Amino acid sequence: MLIDLTGKTAIVTGSTAGIGLAIAHGLARSGASVVVNGRTEARVHTAVEEIRAAYPDANVRGVAADLATASGCEKLVNAEPHADILVNNLGIFEAVDFFEIPDDDWQRFFNVNVLSGVRVSRAYAPGMVENGWGRIVFLSSESGINIPTEMIHYGFTKSANLSVSRGLAKRLAGTGVTVNAVLPGxxxxxxxxxxxxxxxxxxxxxxxxxxxxxxxxxxxxxxxxxxATTEEVANMVVYVCSQQASATTGAAMRVEGGIVDTLT
Missing domain, CATH: 1.10.10 (Arc Repressor Mutant, subunit A)
Known part of the structure; x- marks a missing residue:
């Protein structure tokens, strides 16, 4: 299967390292113009240069913005007002006992893992609808189904990602814009x-x-x-961003090694 994203602009949030960086690599390799996002100019610059070194012909640029805040999301949208592909990868995790998680941490996890994706999806989806084509992907987790006892606040946000992606897919029915969640382990x-x-x-x-x-x-x-490796997860994301995945929407695509022990 040849995935060709030439002519498409892809924004990957939280993409200076880890799964996000691997996704940015995969999209650039497939011909997309890629926008890297992170909180600091230094990390964004390093990630952009790494992708350019790997794919010298790639169109790669970056925006430093903290998407856990409304002002950070606004900064990204002002810098990059158009996207054909939006990958809501930004996320944090930590192992903390339920009884030791203060209110502020519940709010912080919600702001980073959920509200960032809500805000930027709300900003970019109308343009995709106008163009009759678009891809929005939320990085959820198997922890959104198998809630881990050691980080319940994280599992809660990953469940929320599933709800938002499914609901938004239904909201955008018939528009040519697909919305899916990818669940790494x-x-x-x-x-x-x-x-x-x-x-x-x-x-x-x-x-x-x-x-x-x-x-x-x-x-x-x-x-x-x-x-799993970050590239294995990225491969699934690149596929659901492709034209070949045009009939896949509202789905929870697993790349968690079979941890979730259900048939659906």
Whole structure:
């Protein structure tokens, strides 16, 4: 399958590292003009230069803006008023017991993981409808279905991503704009690697081996019995952004290694 996104402008939020950066790479490789987003100019510049080095002919640019705030979302939209593809990847996670999560952290997780995607989708979707073509993707998680006891506030936001993506898909019915959610499981991103690294050093094993142990211990229903790579997740996102996925909308696309033990 040849995915050609030439002529399409793709915005990927939270794309200076991890899954977001891998998605930006995949979209650039497929010919899209890619807008990288992060909170600081330095990180955005580094990510843009990395993608340009990998794909010298790619059209890649960046916008530094904190999308957890309304002003940050406005800054992005003012800098990049048009998008054919919007990937709402921005997200945070942390393992904290329910009884130790203050109100401010619940609000922070909602602002970053949910409201950022709501705001930018609200800004870019009308232009997609006007053009008769568009792709909006929300990065949810298997944790939105299998709520993890160690980070309930994170699971709550990932469930919200599923609700928003499904509802928005229905709202945009018949417009040529598709809206989908992609559900990764444990993935070898920088954030996960940093969380796993202390255990790896203590045992004298690689972070990949430690990640595999984590999956087997904490996500025993995993069928692949390992963490996914960021590229494996990005491949699913690039597909749902393509013309080939034109009949896929309102869907929750899993790339979590079979952790979710249901048929639908």
């Amino acid at each position: 444990p993935t070898l991103s920088e954030g996960v690697m940093a969380m796993i690294e202390p255990a790896a050093k203590k045992q004298g094993i690689s972070t990949e081996e430690a990640a595999s142990q984590f999956v087997k211990a904490k996500r025993p229903s995993s069928i692949i019995q390992r963490a």
